[in-house]
Amino acid sequence: MTIAKMTVSELEKFLRTEFPQAFSGDDILIEEADGISCRLRQRYGEQMLRPGGTISGPTLMALADFAMYVVLLSAIGPVGLAVTTNLNINFLRKGTPERDVLAQARILKLGRRLAIGEVGLMSAGSPDIIAHVTATYSIPAA
Secondary structure (H helix, E strand, C coil): CCCCCCCHHHHHHHHHHHCCCCCCCCCEEEEEECCCEEEEEECCCHHHEECCCEECHHHHHHHHHHHHHHHHHHHHCCCCCCEEEEEEEEECCCCCCCCCEEEEEEEEEECCCEEEEEEEEEECCCCCEEEEEEEEEECCCC
């Protein structure tokens, strides 16, 4: 059973209009979003690498934050001013170069003013989590 207030196509349209600096190209794809969880794919590009040939921390943090934003919007609808108030990331293993990065996000608790969630980041084709993220979003008053 889905409880989404925005479909994937509605999310994509909203993000292209309201947040083009993060979602204007085709490097990030929303594969699914159902109001409780979502899966995003960031296509591999050399700009994602840090010295040593691993996926950079800023790349992973940005994707995780964006995944939380997407799952939250799918749950509450088009509230553009929902913002991150906390993000904690644990890097668990090296991300694989030349593979897309997947972000699997889910909401743990959704209140009227705060949402708490987690994101697992993985290299495509591997079940191993390369980073685990917890995040809190502030939801503006209606």
